Amino acid sequence: MSRNNARRRPAISSTSPCPCGLEATYGECCARFHQGQAAAPTPERLMRSRYSAFAAGDAPYLLRTWHRVTRPPHLEFEPAQRWTGLEIVTTTGGSAFHSEGTVRFRAHYTLDGEPGVQEEHSRFVRDEGVWVYLGEL
Template sequence: MSRRVTAASPCPCGLPATYAECCGRRHSGKAPAATAEALMRSRYSAFVVEDEPYLLRTWHPGTRPPHLDFDPGMRWTGLDIIGTADGSSFHTAGTVTFRARYTQDGSPGELHERSRFVRQDGAWVYVDGDFPDA
């Protein structure tokens, strides 16, 4: 776990719970993501704490990179979920549109993405995304 986030820290995903009670449970494998949005939030938190194994485990094998390189100058600073389509426990696919704020070497930035998720072997996985502002 990152030095910046502890079990008692507020969860980086923005929900009103501690990291241990929220995304930390998903990262440890104790609680799977029940919805595409829950997976999206937990993946954002995994980027915050630099949990490469969780990110790779929750990435569709057809689009998953062999490894991730975290930029030491990047700090994720907030997440806003803009909208979701499908992605509930009754669906096999869903999308989540979000804005993730960050600073890179001290300069602020924002990632706006519409992410696609599917269920694989009963678990939600990230497939890919596009950038609505691009």
Template sequence: MSRRTSRPRRPATTAAASPRITPASPCPCGLPAPYAECCGRLHALAAAAPTCEALMRSRYSAFVVRDAAYLLRTWHPETRPPSVDFDPAMRWERLEILETTEGSAFHTAGTVTFRAHYTDDGRPDSLHEKSRFVRHEGAWVYAAAVFVD
């Protein structure tokens, strides 16, 4: 998941303060489980994403909690940037999974089409993307994306 905008971006930092998400908070990915039992387990390396949709949800949650290390760890080495920058004025609000293709334990690739809702300086907007995931060394990783609109 990445972000594009038509207005100039403010300076971003990888050290931006993350929103207050506790282990007992609802998971940002939208599934009905506390963060610690859902995406938090993946962020803490206590489990691996079993499907590309689970990886997409955990990567969205990593953007919410601003976990750059997890995002980089789950990015394919051929497309991984050197760092992840977080815009301090941006707040991720809600994730909608619109479609998944393949991406189960029986596949080596899959896609997830989603809409991620956010506010930027208090203005609501959304990112509509189709992300491609592949298995790399046995684990699901984010490979690339196409912006849908």
């Protein structure tokens, strides 16, 4: 998910199924995080909302939820890449009592019509009380 350009993809409708894979519409699920109306309450929810942001081409949200120490200066989206599904494999930590958490996931996509998968074990930390993506373990 790191090779991407700041052009937005077509907007996901608030009534569309949420790209993150939870059984809710985008408007009921990740849209509130993307629009700044709420912060993701756990690393898993942040991972899901970030995946949805990749699917939507929402670079500002991705940069906003990336720890300032590891955040790139900009993102570029691959125009021919479409995100097609997210699997959460395992999570650790991330409760109201934790300051760190991890999420191991598989992000499925197609690129030029060919299927692919990105697997990552991601680390999340609380920064000023808000969960942010720190990087890959």
